[in-house]
Amino acid sequence: MNFEFDQSSPLYQQLANQLAEMIFTGVYQEGEQVPSTTQLSASLNINPATVLKGMNQLVALGLLEKRRGRGMFVTSGARKKLATKHRDDFYHNYVVAMVIEAKKLDISEEYLQELIKRGYQDDSQ
Amino acid sequence: MTVNELIIDHITKRYRRKTVINEVSFNLAPGKIYGLLGRNGAGKSTLLNIITNRVFPTSGMVTMGPQNINNNDAALGKMYLMSEVNMYQKSTKVKRMLADADSFYGKFDFENARRMLKQFGIDEGARFSNLSTGQKTATKITIALNVNAQYIFLDEPTLGLDVNYREAFYREMLRTYSEKPRTFVLSTHLISEVQQLVEDVLILHDGNIVINEPVEHLLERSYLITGPIKLVDEYTAGLKVNDTQTIGNLKEAAIIGELDDMRPIPDQVQIKRLDLQRVFTALTNKGGE
Numbered sequence: 001m002n003f004e005f006d007q008s009s010p011l012y013q014q015l016a017n018q019l020a021e022m023i024f025t026g027v028y029q030e031g032e033q034v035p036s037t038t039q040l041s042a043s044l045n046i047n048p049a050t051v052l053k054g055m056n057q058l059v060a061l062g063l064l065e066k067r068r069g070r071g072m073f074v075t076s077g078a079r080k081k082l083a084t085k086h087r088d089d090f091y092h093n094y095v096v097a098m099v100i101e102a103k104k105l106d107i108s109e110e111y112l113q114e115l116i117k118r119g120y121q122d123d124s125q
Numbered sequence: 126m127t128v129n130e131l132i133i134d135h136i137t138k139r140y141r142r143k144t145v146i147n148e149v150s151f152n153l154a155p156g157k158i159y160g161l162l163g164r165n166g167a168g169k170s171t172l173l174n175i176i177t178n179r180v181f182p183t184s185g186m187v188t189m190g191p192q193n194i195n196n197n198d199a200a201l202g203k204m205y206l207m208s209e210v211n212m213y214q215k216s217t218k219v220k221r222m223l224a225d226a227d228s229f230y231g232k233f234d235f236e237n238a239r240r241m242l243k244q245f246g247i248d249e250g251a252r253f254s255n256l257s258t259g260q261k262t263a264t265k266i267t268i269a270l271n272v273n274a275q276y277i278f279l280d281e282p283t284l285g286l287d288v289n290y291r292e293a294f295y296r297e298m299l300r301t302y303s304e305k306p307r308t309f310v311l312s313t314h315l316i317s318e319v320q321q322l323v324e325d326v327l328i329l330h331d332g333n334i335v336i337n338e339p340v341e342h343l344l345e346r347s348y349l350i351t352g353p354i355k356l357v358d359e360y361t362a363g364l365k366v367n368d369t370q371t372i373g374n375l376k377e378a379a380i381i382g383e384l385d386d387m388r389p390i391p392d393q394v395q396i397k398r399l400d401l402q403r404v405f406t407a408l409t410n411k412g413g414e
Contacts, residue, residue, distance in 0.1 A: 007398040010341050011321060038303040045295045046321045047158055048303050050341070 003044055011046065015054035023063060023074050024082040030074050034064065128155040128203065128275045129190025131176070131308075136185035138171055145171050147332035148185070155275060156306035158298075160323035160340070162316060164409050167329045169312040170208065173278045177206040202230060205274035207265050209281055213253050219264055220249045226272045234271040241267045241297060245290065258285035266294050270301050276308045283315055291315070295322055320401040330409045340401060343381070347404045350378045352394035360394055368407035379407035 005014050019034065028034050037055060041048040055072060058064040063078045102112050131153040138146040145168045153159065163169045174180035176187050178194055178201055186193055189200040213222065219242065227233035242249060245263040247256065256264060262284050269277055283291050298309060299322070313319055326343060328336035336343060350357055357376040368379040381404055390396060399407070 005321070007344070007400050009398075010345065012341070038300070041303055042296050042300045044321075045292065045299065047324050048299065049157075049324050050321070 012050050012053040012057065015040075015044075015046070015051060016057040019054065019058060020061075020063060020082060023078050024086070026079075028074050030076045030078055032074050033070070034072050034074060036071050128307075129192075130154055131194075131204075131276055132188045132190075133172075133176060134186050134188060136172070136175055136182045136187065138168070138175060138180070139183045144332055146175070146182070149329075149332070149334050150185075151327060151334055151337050153276065153308055153310065155308055157308055157325060158302060158323045159308070159310045160316075160319050160326045161310055161312040161329065162326060162405055163312070163329035167409075168332055169329055170280055172329065173206055173208070173280050173310070173312060177201070177204050177278060179206070203274055204276040204278065205230065205269060205272045206278040207269040207280060207282060209284060211253070211261065215252070215254045217253050218249070219247060219251055219253060219256075222253060222264065222268060223249070223271075226268050230273040232273040234273075237301070238267050238271040241270070244293060259287060259290060262286050263290055263294075266297075270297055274307070276310070278310045278312075280312050281314070282311060283313060283318075291318065295319075298322070316402040316405050317400065326401065328405060328408060335408055343404060344398060344401065346382060347399040347407075348380045348384055349397045349399050349403070350380065350394060351375065351397065352391065356391045356394050360388060360390065368410055379403065381407060 003015070003018050005011060008014070019028075022028055034055075035043075037048050037051045040046070040051045044051075055064060059066065059072075062075055062081060064072045065075050067073055099112070107115075133149060133151050133153070136146055136149045137144065149172065161169055161173070171180060175182050176194075178187070178196070181195075186195065188194060189197075189203065192200055194200040194204075223233060223235060223238055227235070239249070242264070245260065245267070247260050247264055247267075253261065253264065262282065263286065266279075266282055269279055269282070283294065286294065295318070302309065311319055311323060320340060323340060325338065326336060326340050327334055350361055352360075352375065354371060354374050354376040357378050361378050361380065364380055364385065365382050366378045367381050370377045379399060381399075384396070
């Protein structure tokens with residue numbers, strides 16, 4: 001587990017995002033149990049109420065499910081949901097941001113498309 | 126067992142002419158971790174001593190639910206204060222201290238206490254007075270986290286503890302809290318270390334409680350506006366600025382409150398969030414409020 005926190009957004013939100021990322025990259029597989037609130041709280045030194053709030057957000061998104069008396073598990077279909085969400089986010093986080101930056105730098109639409117094409121052809125990646 | 130809220134109701138404490146605590150009112154809910162922050166001499170220890178009936182207020186009262194806690198054994202038996210003051214006799218052994226906590230409060234968790242002492246490298250048979258400063262603190266923490274009380278007040282609980290011991294303490298506190306939720310009130314100077322630990326924060330400044338809210342809410346309304354002096358001044362005009370710093374022709378303005386969403390943010394001006402420590406200094410610097 002490798003969590004990192006900063007001041008950019010509320011802690012529970014960062015925790016939820018990073019747990020979701022771990023589910024997406026397969027650190028926690030579908031059907032697998034994730035650490036309990038108590039475990040996460042003690043190992044990250046975060047108030048259990050904050051951890052719970054983050055976890056509940058993933059429950060609300062259908063990524064985690066409570067199994068009575070056993071704990072929290074990754075739902076089946078969680079990765080697919082995350083993949084869809086990532087694609088939606090891609091437009092807002094990258095495309096929109098890129099266009100704004102391009103306008104600031106006086107980069108024309110045609111030139112930007114050319115740059116994207118060049119990016120696809122770049123062997124160094 | 127039902128546990129009532131602890132109500133601190135218009136508490137004032139004066140020593141001769143000096144008002145240390147000024148008409149302070151707030152509630153402590155059962156099962157929550159609070160941070161009590163304040164500068165040196167802000168009155169944190171006095172306040173904790175009043176809540177636990179060790180010091181009498183000049184006016185005001187503390188009640189647990191409907192009952193005044195003054196000389197009320199039932200209410201006082203639900204509160205434990207770990208303070209800097211060592212009230213033990215020189216020859217007292219650690220073992221005896223655990224036994225005392227058990228006889229006063231009952232149901233002391235000896236098993237967990239022994240495990241913690243071992244982790245801190247403290248021998249139960251050792252005399253308290255022979256322990257190092259850090260070990261003394263660790264012993265007191267061990268008692269505080271295992272005593273059978275619903276309200277546990279920790280006055281500077283990390284005094285003399287190195288970073289490894291402090292982390293062990295935070296971990297142990299969260300662990301016992303998860304297992305048996307009860308109220309912890311942490312008074313500390315190490316603000317950045319407790320930011321993630323506490324749910325609500327109380328800031329005591331000049332004898333008044335100036336902040337009493339969840340850390341999350343406080344941080345959500347705390348902003349640092351950075352940029353060229355002129356632009357920062359324009360952007361913050363009319364807003365209540367808590368603290369400023371200038372470096373060359375750059376200015377930082379800390380605002381704890383609302384920004385004006387209608388104002389355009391100039392490109393050269395950045396708005397960031399503050400951490401709890403920066404919020405604290407902004408609110409308690411002289412000249413600030």
